Amino acid sequence: EAQVTQNPRYLITVTGKKLTVTCSQNMNHEYMSWYRQDPGLGLRQIYYSMNVEVTDKGDVPEGYKVSRKEKRNFPLILESPSPNQTSLYFCASSLRQLGADTQYFGPGTRLTVL
């Protein structure tokens, strides 16, 4: 089954404790990205990757890092989480960069930073 998986689905942590949210897709997609969804703000793109070892900033990259060492994985790293990073996070992938209408989203990770 074609899918994007994220782990963990729920996470409660404390300020400053490094964490990683994993994202994996099984569709051999070139393009992957991370979004955050906040009440009253819709989805905002954090980072994206057009292919292995190619990443770029989205609209709200501050406080986040990503890496793309393999095609299927695109982890989101919070080196020193802060309460304003409490949010619902979605990973997404599509066959190519020019493929917004083929974009698959993961089920989401709800992060709370105390």
Added chain:
Amino acid sequence: DQQVKQNSPSLSVQEGRISILNCDYTNSMFDYFLWYKKYPAEGPTFLISISSIKDKNEDGRFTVFLNKSAKHLSLHIVPSQPGDSAVYFCAASARGGGADGLTFGKGTHLIIQP
């Protein structure tokens, strides 16, 4: 400054009737528009899209209309069914449908009443 606006946070429609969800945008560089549907505890899924060279695109019960002069698009669902109850996000791209740089609206929660 919000470039994609969905001014109705929620909309309630009777089953069998037409649902009309609206979206306005301010950036005249947007040339591709998409609607995504999101159920609770799931990621968004692509629903329908339209290029700026068209004014209408239809897919089964779903039709998207684009009025470029008014910078307005709408999603029509006819007839509305209980399974259509979800949050609908309007999104716009200035890169011909590129998955990077998508700008999302805040979403409209559609509730289909039996």
